[in-house]
Amino acid sequence: MESLSCLVLKPSPPTRLFFPPRIPQMALPGSTFGFPPSMDYQLPITTAKLALKPIRASTSTVPTTPSTTSTVASSPTAASTKKALVPIGFGTEEMEAVILVDVLRRAGAEVTVASVEPQLEVHASGGTKLVADTRISTCSDRVFDLVALPGGMPGSAQLRDCEILKKITSKQAEEKRLYGGISTAPAVTLLPWGLLKRKRTTCHPAFFDRLPTFWAVKSNIQVSGELTTSQGPGTSFLFALALVEQLFGESVAREIGELLFMHSADDKPRKEEFNKVDWAVSHTPRVLVPVANGSEEIEIVTIVDILRRAKVDVVVASVEKSVKILASQGVKIIADKLIGDAAGSIYDLIILPGGVAGTGQLQKSRILKKLLKEQDAAGRMLGAVCSSLTVLHKHGLLKEKKATAHPSAITELSNPVDGPKVVIDGKLITSMGLATVSDFALAIVSKFFGHARARSVAEGLVFEYPRS
Known part of the structure; x- marks a missing residue:
């Protein structure tokens, strides 16, 4: 019988915790990859930039149809497919959960997203509605190569109180298979289960004082034997890549890093702005994010989560016949409404997420x-990331604007800008997509509210952001 602790519904929506500025990182030497499974290894923020060359323009990072098993060329065969469990609950941090699932699936892992609630639909901490693949009760007798816990509150408490998940994860640790947690999960979930004993561990700075003093480490990523821990939404890509390396090896992790644009670009600006204009409004900014089957889940969730943290009113609208969306790597998302129902309102900014199949659907709407x-005729703001610039191009809305895009789409731009992750030209903001969307979303926050608000949001994410 399924534990009653997994069947508790919370009547009120999840609330955000206030996270103070992140703790300064320890600048220890070390490479990005190569975590020995039997040794401790920590990755501080100063060494967290991947020295990877940019992806070739002809390479596409997304499938043409939604898929739960999109892999890179060097991924293992079906016979050696690694199985991973990512549990979610009411109040789980959506960026952490979705980035984990997306990156692991790109690497070739068979990922099961399991709800610890009685229903599959889960309201994440920032308001995004995710749909799990199954309930946790169906996973109790399965063997996983990895169990990875996203954080978020009260999501981590929901995971902690699920006896089935506790047994699965405890068995994982006993049998020396990989397990891990990010953000609040190490302190709120794994610690009460007794799974941090004699393990060097990190977590979100706001919960750092809950960790055993001698074993607590102030680093973005900490690998201690079979346990991997990380600090927050802003370190989710590094956390996921660390797990990919342990499952599949350094070459696969490096290839995935390239696909996600996790390459070093220290010699180029994070953001470039042309024809600067003021975006400030006298009301709460309203932003529309249209989505479709095949849209990039990383881009949808990261943009929406960060903007909502900054107190932007965000509406996610489906251009499909249903509000239920199957994103490019198989993550199931429920939009707030259909595009027809959203069309009656005025938005300060409309942002198009990428994804090859999703972009095609957006273009048809x-x-x-x-x-x-x-929006363009009224002089209001437009935004696009990854491949979605093609939608604006097809509708004649780019004109001579400076912009950037995914390498596969940048040839369609009449005035492309090479180098920066984010390009702003007047009231148009664009990005390469994928791992660059955190910078994209924070740039929007800065344009609406100023740099101080953007930096405050970045600190809560544990995301490195310039001071000025």
């Missing part, structure tokens, strides 16, 4: 086309 043209 007549309602969205009308909204975009009205």
Whole structure:
């Protein structure tokens, strides 16, 4: 019988914790990859930039149809597929959960997203509605190569109180298979289960004082035997890549890092702005994020989560016939409403996420086309990431604007800017997509509210952001 502790519904929506500025990182030497499974290794923020060369323009990072098993060329065969469990609950941090699932699936892992609630639909901490693949009760007798816990509150408490998940993870540790947690999960979930004993551990700075003093480490990533821990949403890509390396090896982790644009770009600016104009509004900014089957889940969730943290009113609208979306790497997301229902409102900014299949669906939407043209005619802001620049191009909305995009789409731009992750030209903001969308979303926060607000949000994410 399924434990009653897994069946408790919370009547009120999840709330954000206030996270103080992150603790300064320890600048220890070391490479990005090569975590020995039997040794401790910590990755501080000063060495967290991956020295990877940019992806070739002809390479596409997303499938043409939604898939739960998109892999890189060097991924293992089906016979050696690694199995991973990512549990979610009411109040789970959506960036951490979705980035974990997305990156692991890109590497070739068979990822099961399991709900610890009685229903599959889970309201994440920032308001995103995710749909799990199954309930945790169906996973009790399965063997996983990895159990990875996202953080978020009260999500970590929900995971902690699930007896089935506790047994699965405890068995994972006993049998010396990989397990880990990010953000609040190490302190709130793994610690009460007794799974941090004699393990060097890190977690979100706001919960750092809960960790055993001698074993607590102030680093973005900490690998201690079979246990891997990390600090927060802003370190989710590094956390996921550390797990990919342990499952599949350094070459696969490096290839995935390239696909995600996790390459070092210290010699180029994070952001470039042309024809600067003021974006400030006298009301709470309203932002529309249209989505479709095949849209990039990393981009949807990261943009929405960060903007909502900054107190932006964000509406996620489906251009499909249903609000239920199957994103490019198989993550299931429920939009707030259909695009037709969203069309009656005025938005300060409309942002198009990427994804090859999703971009095609966005381009077909007549309602969205009308909204975009009205937005442009009214002199309001537009944004696009990854491959979605092609939608603006097809509708004649780029004109001579400076912009950037995914390498596979940048040839369609009349005035491309090479180098920066984010390009702003007047009231148009664009990004390469994938791992660059945190910078993209924070740039929007800065334009609406100022740099101080953007930096405050970045600190809560444990995301390195310039002081000025």
